[in-house]
Amino acid sequence: MKAIAVYCGSSRGIDPIYMEEAKKLGEVLVDNGLDLVYGGATVGCMGAVADSVMEAGGKVIGVIPERLKNVEIAHQQLSELHVVKTMHERKALMAEYADGFIALPGGTGTLEEWFEVFTWAQLGYHNKPCALLNIFEYYSPLLSLFDHMIEQGFVKEEYKDLIVMDKDSKELVKKLLNHTGVYIDKWR
Template structure:
């Protein structure tokens, strides 16, 4: 594992813990020799994780669609900044760079981007780990929803088992590094 995609909010959230943990995740990535690919913005949790990686001497690849370049304020101090024509191109490029995926707290965009790569894992398009960093129990309701989907017969239990789920960035990164990706997709 060399590069991790982090999906997270362009907002800071209401609790300072989100920004603190975004910075901590950035530091942990560098401590583990991992590069960051992310949404390319200077604001919110996105900016915090990128700044922390750069401050610790790590490599940061930003990928931002042209339409969001000025809205989310593209970060021009990165190792690399790619401006794409649209979200589809952004997601494709981030997935190409990444060896694993982490969703931190964020909004609908964060979920949409993470769920796409998670769905790709379910379908066997890649064997890369998909993780949820459950800061402040942010993703606990989502796990309850996934359990409900399983109970109602709309999701196989094995798919939930593909998710690396952790509250602490250090423990999460350790699980990503140990991830084997050797599951066999069964229809």
């Protein structure tokens, strides 16, 4: 495993813990010899994780759509910054660079990007781990939704087991490094 894509908010969140944990995750990635692939912005949790990786001497690859380049204030000090035309290109390039995926707390964009790679894992397009950093139980309601979808017959119970989750970034990255991808045939 060489690089981890991190999806997170361009906002800071209301509690300082979100920014602190974004910085901590950046340090943990570098401590484990992992590059960061992320959305390319200087603001919010996105900027915090990128700055943390660079301050620790790590490599940061940013991917930002042209339309968001000025809105999200594209980071100019990255190891690599790729400016693409669309969000689809952004997500595809991030997935290509990454060997695993982590979602920090964030909004609908964070969830949309993470769910896409998680769905790809369900369909067997990749065997890369998809993880949630569950700071302050942020993603616990999402797990309740998974339980509801399972109970209603729309999601196989085994798919919930594909979610790698922890509240501590050190433990989460350890789980990613030890992950062995398993494809579950959706139609069997």
